[in-house]
Structures are given as C-alpha cells and as structure tokens.
Amino acid sequence: MADVVWSIAGSDSGGGAGIQADIKAMHSFGVHGCTVITALTAQNSLGVEALNSTSTEVIESQLQALAIDMPARVIKIGMLANVQQIQLVAEHLSHYKAKWVEPPLVVYDPVAIASSGDRLTEEDTIDALKTYLLPLIDVITPNTQETQLLTGVYLIGPDAVREAAQKLQQLGVQSVVIKGGHWDYPKGYCVDYCASQGQEYWLGNEAINTPHTHGTGCSLSSAIAACLAKGYPLKDAFILGKAYVNKGLSYAQRFGEGIGPLAHTGFPEDINDYPQVIEAGSWLADELDFEQPIPFNFAAGFADTGGELGLYAVVDSVDWVEKCLSAGVPTVQLRVKNADPETLEADIQTAVTLGNKYQGRVFINDYWQLAIKHGAYGVHLGQEDLSEANLQAIQEAGLRLGVSTHGFYEMLRAHNYRPSYLAFGAIYPTTTKDMTGQIQGLEKLSHFVPLMAEHYPTVAIGGIDLSVAPDVVKTGVGSIAVVRAITESNDHASAIEQLQAYLGNR
Numbered sequence: 039m040a041d042v043v044w045s046i047a048g049s050d051s052g053g054g055a056g057i058q059a060d061i062k063a064m065h066s067f068g069v070h071g072c073t074v075i076t077a078l079t080a081q082n083s084l085g086v087e088a089l090n091s092t093s094t095e096v097i098e099s100q101l102q103a104l105a106i107d108m109p110a111r112v113i114k115i116g117m118l119a120n121v122q123q124i125q126l127v128a129e130h131l132s133h134y135k136a137k138w139v140e141p142p143l144v145v146y147d148p149v150a151i152a153s154s155g156d157r158l159t160e161e162d163t164i165d166a167l168k169t170y171l172l173p174l175i176d177v178i179t180p181n182t183q184e185t186q187l188l189t190g191v192y193l194i195g196p197d198a199v200r201e202a203a204q205k206l207q208q209l210g211v212q213s214v215v216i217k218g219g220h221w222d223y224p225k226g227y228c229v230d231y232c233a234s235q236g237q238e239y240w241l242g243n244e245a246i247n248t249p250h251t252h253g254t255g256c257s258l259s260s261a262i263a264a265c266l267a268k269g270y271p272l273k274d275a276f277i278l279g280k281a282y283v284n285k286g287l288s289y290a291q292r293f294g295e296g297i298g299p300l301a302h303t304g305f306p307e308d309i310n311d312y313p314q315v316i317e318a319g320s321w322l323a324d325e326l327d328f329e330q331p332i333p334f335n336f337a338a339g340f341a342d343t344g345g346e347l348g349l350y351a352v353v354d355s356v357d358w359v360e361k362c363l364s365a366g367v368p369t370v371q372l373r374v375k376n377a378d379p380e381t382l383e384a385d386i387q388t389a390v391t392l393g394n395k396y397q398g399r400v401f402i403n404d405y406w407q408l409a410i411k412h413g414a415y416g417v418h419l420g421q422e423d424l425s426e427a428n429l430q431a432i433q434e435a436g437l438r439l440g441v442s443t444h445g446f447y448e449m450l451r452a453h454n455y456r457p458s459y460l461a462f463g464a465i466y467p468t469t470t471k472d473m474t475g476q477i478q479g480l481e482k483l484s485h486f487v488p489l490m491a492e493h494y495p496t497v498a499i500g501g502i503d504l505s506v507a508p509d510v511v512k513t514g515v516g517s518i519a520v521v522r523a524i525t526e527s528n529d530h531a532s533a534i535e536q537l538q539a540y541l542g543n544r
C-alpha cells in the first residue's frame with residue numbers, strides 16, 4: 039500500500055482539472071496516483087460542453103481492479119455525477135473502512151460547480167451526498183459556493199465560516215478545509231480555514247492575481263490527499279497544499295482562449311509561496327477580529343546567534359553542562375524536567391556562569407523567568423509555551439529564543455515570532471521523550487532545511503546518534519541536538535569529537 043492514492047473523479051479533456059489535475063498534483067508530492075473515472079467531460083478552457091457520466095458498472099470494475107491489487111492509503115473523491123454514483127462509491131468506502139487492515143482516509147472535494155460556472159452534478163445529488171457520503175469523509179474541501187450549497191450558511195465572516203464547518207461536522211465529516219479563494223475579506227487577501235479534532239487553523243496570503251485558476255480546487259485536495267498518504271498531519275497537509283496552489287497560480291498560463299490551468303511545479307521549496315499562519319496578534323488577525331493577546335511585536339524578532347549553532351548538547355545537570363562546554367561543545371541547553379525547586383535557580387545561575395566561562399551558548403529550557411533573571415544567553419521553548427510565556431519580556435531582555443517545531447504548520451507558526459533559531463524533530467524515534475506520532479524522518483527534514491535556512495539557524499533533534507549523524511548533516515541542517523549520544527556514550531569526549539567532525543567543526 040506504499041504511498042498509493044486513488045482519485046475517484048471526472049476526466050477533464052482540457053487537461054486542467056479533474057483526474058488530470060489530481061494525477062499531476064499527486065505526482066508532485068511523490069505518491070502514486072490511481073484513477074477511477076466517473077465521467078468523461080468534454081471541456082476546454084472556455085467551459086464544459088458535455089458531461090458523459092460513467093455507468094456504475096464501469097466505476098465498479100475500476101474499483102475492484104484497484105482494490106485487489108493496489109489498495110490506497112488515501113482515497114480522494116472529486117466529481118460524482120449522480121445519485122447512483124454517490125451510493126455506489128459510498129458502499130465501497132464503507133466496505134474498505136470496515137474490512138481493510140489499514141482503512142483508507144477519504145478526502146472529498148465536492149465538485150459541484152466548475153470554475154467556468156457550469157454545474158457538474160445533477161440537482162438531486164445534495165441530499166444523497168448528505169445521507170450516504172458525508173458520514174464517510176475524513177476531510178472535505180469545499181469552496182465558498184459548495185459550502186453554501188451543502189450547509190446553507192453564507193460565508194460573510196469568520197464566525198460564519200466556523201458555523202459552516204460545524205454543520206459539515208454534524209453531517210458526519212471529520213475535518214473541514216474551507217477554501218477562501220472567493221471570499222472578499224480581508225480585501226486583496228486569500229484566507230483559508232481548517233477545523234480538525236477540536237482545533238482551528240487559519241492561513242492567509244495576498245491574493246495571487248491571475249485569471250488562470252482552472253483546477254485549483256482539485257489540485258489543492260489532491261495535494262492534501264498526497265500529503266496525508268505521506269504521513270503528514272492534516273494541519274501540515276493543509277499548509278503544503280496551499281503553498282502548492284500558490285506556486286501553481288504564480289506560474290499559471292493560458293493554453294486556450296479562456297481560463298488557463300494551475301501550473302504543477304513540484305514540492306513547494308520556496309518560503310515565499312507559503313501562506314502565513316494567522317493567530318491572535320499576528321498578521322491579518324486584526325482584520326479577522328481575532329482576540330488580541332498580550333502586546334508583542336511580532337515583526338521585531340529576537341536577538342541573533344551569530345550563525346549556526348554547531349553541535350548542540352541537551353543535558354539535565356550543571357555537571358553535564360560543564361563537561362560539554364569544556365570538551366568544546368559550542369551550544370548547550372540545560373533541560374531539567376521535574377526540577378527540585380531548592381536547587382533549580384542555583385543550577386540555572388551556574389549554567390549561565392559556565393557559559394560565560396567557556397564562551398559557549400547556554401540555553402535554558404522552559405524556565406524563561408529565571409533565564410531572564412540570570413542573564414542567560416537564550417531560552418528554548420516549545421509550541422505550547424509560545425502562547426503562555428512573556429515573549430515580550432524575553433525579547434526586551436535581549437535573550438535569544440529557540441523554538442521547537444514538529445512539522446510545517448508549527449514551523450510557519452514559529453516563523454511569525456522571528457525566533458533566533460528553529461529546531462525540527464523528532465527526526466528519529468527516541469527514548470528520551472515521548473514523541474509518539476511526531477517522528478519526522480529525513481525526507482521531511484530535507485524539505486524543512488532549505489525553507490528555513492535562509493531565515494534562521496536550523497537544528498535537528500531526536501534519536502540522533504553517531505551512526506545516523508552523517509545522514510542528518512547531509513540535509514544541510516546547521517546543527518544537531520543530542521541527549522543520549524553524549525550522555526550515554528562510554529566516552530563522551532570522543533563522542534563529542536566525532537559528532538563535531540561530522541558537522542565540520544561548526
């Protein structure tokens with residue numbers, strides 16, 4: 039089942055949307071796309087001339103051929119032309135979800151109206167969708183019109199968007215991505231929304247001014263499906279899909295007389311194509327009337343580290359801080375969990391003094407107030423801490439700020455704060471900390487590094503030891519952060535020497 043994604047959708051003879059767009063988008067994210075064709079539309083850049091829906095027998099035979107040999111990790115559904123097709127596909131999805139050893143995720147792009155304005159489904163399909171299909175859907179990706187058609191809610195502002203998403207969830211859909219390409223607020227911007235597992239995510243960027251938008255919706259949902267198949271969580275798939283579409287719109291060109299198709303340009307490697315994460319206080323949040331948090335100047339950023347951090351030892355005692363600094367480790371973090379309140383402050387003070395003595399960078403994990411009080415070089419915070427710590431105080435005290443990220447959404451959220459460095463992990467499984475469901479692997483690291491290295495020193499952490507360190511370094515990451523590779527080695531000085539050699543003694 040490795041990275042197989044099915045697209046159950048209509049063929050677009052013009053090559054811009056439907057099955058054709060789906061396969062191109064899936065290919066861009068490195069998954070294998072299989073197809074089940076529900077209609078052979080006759081269309082070009084000017085519009086849809088005929089629909090030609092496929093019979094249920096023909097759909098069934100395609101599904102059977104795939105199911106016995108190439109089961110999918112993710113099934114993406116696009117155009118379903120009539121009630122019979124909806125019922126048939128729903129029956130098969132129920133079966134796969136109940137019987138397959140690894141039940142597939144289902145992403146549904148409710149293609150009701152083409153970008154040309156032509157209707158692509160029969161009128162009576164909406165009730166059938168609600169009854170049979172929506173309860174089987176993991177992620178739905180409607181545009182404004184489709185959301186209104188399915189929920190009756192007019193998307194006149196963020197609260198209406200939230201209400202529509204809730205209605206879709208009440209109809210049985212697990213997660214909702216509402217595409218904001220046609221909203222008119224804030225003017226000149228494109229804002230998209232995702233509701234999943236009780237959380238909400240808002241992304242925004244300046245609208246990309248092109249008439250050539252054919253296939254945008256199919257491509258976004260296929261990109262999301264492909265990323266889910268690759269193991270990205272939905273919030274990351276949402277970001278990557280959006281960046282993919284932004285890049286595709288920037289390169290879109292005309293092929294006929296009318297609306298040209300989105301361009302398919304491979305994995306989005308340029309940070310300028312990525313949307314911004316919108317959260318209270320950050321860019322665009324005022325326009326959306328998000329609650330204002332403590333005053334914090336997002337644009338000001340944090341003090342810099344003067345370059346990459348090199349070997350980064352994360353240790354839990356001042357003894358280890360000194361052992362590492364004295365062996366030449368340039369960056370050390372004091373990370374004390376279950377701290378003894380009697381000794382914690384003195385330990386932090388000692389760690390800061392040792393940093394000064396050995397001219398090393400000493401970061402303090404979690405205890406930012408004590409780090410400020412004792413003039414530490416910097417603090418390291420997790421994503422949850424970003425909402426709770428007094429970032430303004432850290433910024434004003436001139437301390438560096440390192441932030442943990444576990445994926446692309448968190449990376450872009452951290453980017454809003456302009457920290458001093460970004461850490462990405464866990465790269466490999468580790469016994470030092472419970473990172474269940476958050477193992478990134480080298481492939482994701484190798485996408486993360488070029489995106490962020492222009493703006494920040496980059497750090498890889500989690501499960502890195504002498505045997506894998508050379509592979510990690512090959513991704514171009516500026517620093518490797520380790521716990522056990524140093525603290526559990528038989529000879530810490532030689533482990534440090536070896537790790538430094540892999541990093542080229544940065």
Ligand SMILES: Cc1ncc(COP(=O)(O)OP(=O)(O)O)c(N)n1
Nearest residue numbers: 403418419420421442461497499519
């Ligand atoms: C360099 C570096 N990267 C990531 C972490 C993890 O920090 P955090 O998410 O705050 O989790 P805890 O370390 O507090 O468990 C780190 N400490 N250092």
Ligand SMILES: Cc1ncsc1CCOP(=O)(O)O
Nearest residue numbers: 464468470500501520521522
């Ligand atoms: C603190 C932390 N954050 C992400 S992984 C990790 C632990 C890394 O420890 P090790 O290097 O022993 O795998």
Ligand SMILES: [Mg+2]
Nearest residue numbers: 403404419420
């Ligand atoms: Mg922490």
